[in-house]
Amino acid sequence: MASSGMLLLSGGFDSPVAGHMMRERGLALRGVHYSLEPVTDDASTRKSVQLAAILGLPGLAVIRVGQAFGEIASKCAHRYYFVLSKRLMVRIACTLAKEEGCDLLVTGENLGQVSSQTMQNLAVIDEASTLPVVRPLIGFDKQEIIDRAKRIGTHDVSIGPEICDLLGPDRPATGAWLPAVRAEEAKLDLSRMLDATLATRTKA
Numbered sequence: 001m002a003s004s005g006m007l008l009l010s011g012g013f014d015s016p017v018a019g020h021m022m023r024e025r026g027l028a029l030r031g032v033h034y035s036l037e038p039v040t041d042d043a044s045t046r047k048s049v050q051l052a053a054i055l056g057l058p059g060l061a062v063i064r065v066g067q068a069f070g071e072i073a074s075k076c077a078h079r080y081y082f083v084l085s086k087r088l089m090v091r092i093a094c095t096l097a098k099e100e101g102c103d104l105l106v107t108g109e110n111l112g113q114v115s116s117q118t119m120q121n122l123a124v125i126d127e128a129s130t131l132p133v134v135r136p137l138i139g140f141d142k143q144e145i146i147d148r149a150k151r152i153g154t155h156d157v158s159i160g161p162e163i164c165d166l167l168g169p170d171r172p173a174t175g176a177w178l179p180a181v182r183a184e185e186a187k188l189d190l191s192r193m194l195d196a197t198l199a200t201r202t203k204a
Helices: 014-024 043-055 066-075 078-100 119-126 142-152 178-185 190-198
Strands: 004-008 028-035 061-064 104-106
Touching (some): 004 014, 014 028, 014 043, 014 104, 028 078, 078 119
Parallel strands (some): 028 061
16 A cells, blocks of 8 residues: 555545545545636635545645636637646646655546546546556445545535536547647646646645
């Protein structure tokens, strides 16, 4: 078993449950939350801080990605928005994980719960990661996740709409092709974008 993991923590149901499951298996966790500020307010950040406290995560890192995600939405083929934004998220998480001595990433993604979470898309997202990505909820349905959230005490914080798809397309790509995704990324200055987003980091 790896010694520690970096949890990509949103304000929703899935990622806190995923983190709790890995903690139960003996994995120490750190956490990172991606805020869409200034596109949105800080509601998701406030929820994530509460969730991190319930999970016992020390020093949650909060990264503002609103500007970077807006650039992805405006410069790249919109159907690839979710895949491109998640590839940026895993790159950021890998940088933080290595700073914190984490061996892997943990996410709350599961297969087919939203249209962009297909096996092909997840594989393309993982290609951007320099660490293994663990998805303990990969085969769960939503009700199973909600039931677990109630048991572990995160449900009441997580309840309510999440607006992480605010900039996303109505019809996201479900079978992203890696060469096409790389061609879209070539429209971005990824090194500058990574540095700029990491510069927004605060500890909650």
